[in-house]
Amino acid sequence: MNYKIALIPGDGIGPEVVAETVKVLNKINEKYSHQFEYKKVLAGGCAIDETGSCLPQETIDICKASDAVLLGAVGGWKWDTLPGDQRPERALLGLRKELGLFANLRPAILFDELADACPLKPEIVQGGLDIVVVRELTGGIYFGEKGFKETDLGPAAYDVEQYAEEEVRRIALVAFDMAMKRNKKVTSVDKANVLESSRLWRRVVAEVSKDYPKVTLDNLYIDNATMQMVKNPKQFDVIVTSNIFGDILSDEASMITGSIGMLPSASLAKGNFGMYEPVHGSAPDIAGQNKSNPMAAVLSAAMMLRYTFGLSDEADAIEAAVKKVLAGGYRTPDIYTEGMKAIGTAEAGDLIANAI
Numbered sequence: 001m002n003y004k005i006a007l008i009p010g011d012g013i014g015p016e017v018v019a020e021t022v023k024v025l026n027k028i029n030e031k032y033s034h035q036f037e038y039k040k041v042l043a044g045g046c047a048i049d050e051t052g053s054c055l056p057q058e059t060i061d062i063c064k065a066s067d068a069v070l071l072g073a074v075g076g077w078k079w080d081t082l083p084g085d086q087r088p089e090r091a092l093l094g095l096r097k098e099l100g101l102f103a104n105l106r107p108a109i110l111f112d113e114l115a116d117a118c119p120l121k122p123e124i125v126q127g128g129l130d131i132v133v134v135r136e137l138t139g140g141i142y143f144g145e146k147g148f149k150e151t152d153l154g155p156a157a158y159d160v161e162q163y164a165e166e167e168v169r170r171i172a173l174v175a176f177d178m179a180m181k182r183n184k185k186v187t188s189v190d191k192a193n194v195l196e197s198s199r200l201w202r203r204v205v206a207e208v209s210k211d212y213p214k215v216t217l218d219n220l221y222i223d224n225a226t227m228q229m230v231k232n233p234k235q236f237d238v239i240v241t242s243n244i245f246g247d248i249l250s251d252e253a254s255m256i257t258g259s260i261g262m263l264p265s266a267s268l269a270k271g272n273f274g275m276y277e278p279v280h281g282s283a284p285d286i287a288g289q290n291k292s293n294p295m296a297a298v299l300s301a302a303m304m305l306r307y308t309f310g311l312s313d314e315a316d317a318i319e320a321a322v323k324k325v326l327a328g329g330y331r332t333p334d335i336y337t338e339g340m341k342a343i344g345t346a347e348a349g350d351l352i353a354n355a356i
């Protein structure tokens, strides 16, 4: 089969992890006789430098004409002093909105091989961790009305948290469908003791849950959820939450798996279209030094094969190859522990490709 993939290498370590991912995808091509066709496009800081805009229209058009998008990372020191609406990060928000990517899946899996890298006590994570955060990605405070106004206390700024029932329903459906394929538990996280939008969220999630009698639904307030995540993370299977709470909880969940350098993500639209990216950022401090871990990007490509292309054997093959490399004792600096074999970005890509 022929698949069109828009590649957004972006900034910092983005280009190097995307290059390694393409190596791995090409190996899949060879082995399973697919045709992955890549189109490289600009977004983020590099796009600002070349075109003056962090998200050129051409990028949006090519992404829309593709079957899926694979993104490295955007942002860096160089552009940190630009005004908020011109920062490279705006490119991410623009892509999410333009491509209708309302469902963000962020799996946090503790690989047995990396159990030592987990900052929690061994007894808390014994038996491993397998959580997926389902984050609403195109609504809430990120996209609500925002602005400045005069108040009794002087000049003020505001950002509105707003959710339509339909926005909650469609993300809840993704979470419950996912739970049905996993351990049949959904934890919905909100702040319904304070926020009106959270009370609406909780009510709609409860309505959706009626169609999933086999799935257990738990509701937690965000403050309690962040605490439970380090106290007893094994209680979680699928977590569904709003844009901003999901931003925070997914970083926390990623940290307890040892390294953010390992974690992939998928951002899905209605239908099969999706954008896939590592959860880590652009890490400008280590860019171009063969120090970054390409595994999160490679595992994001595996999610692309599974969710957008429906190629689950191929996705399994990539995940197994990553595990094999870890089991062989190979470690990039972010996950290196004493006695292991130190490798760089390119070696990691080669090893994974060869293990397929």
Ligand code: IPM
Pocket: 089, 092, 093, 247
């Ligand atoms: C993420 C990032 C982004 C977000 C930033 C870079 C805009 O933190 O993908 O989690 O807040 O969504």
Ligand code: MG
Pocket: 247, 248, 251
């Ligand atoms: Mg974040």
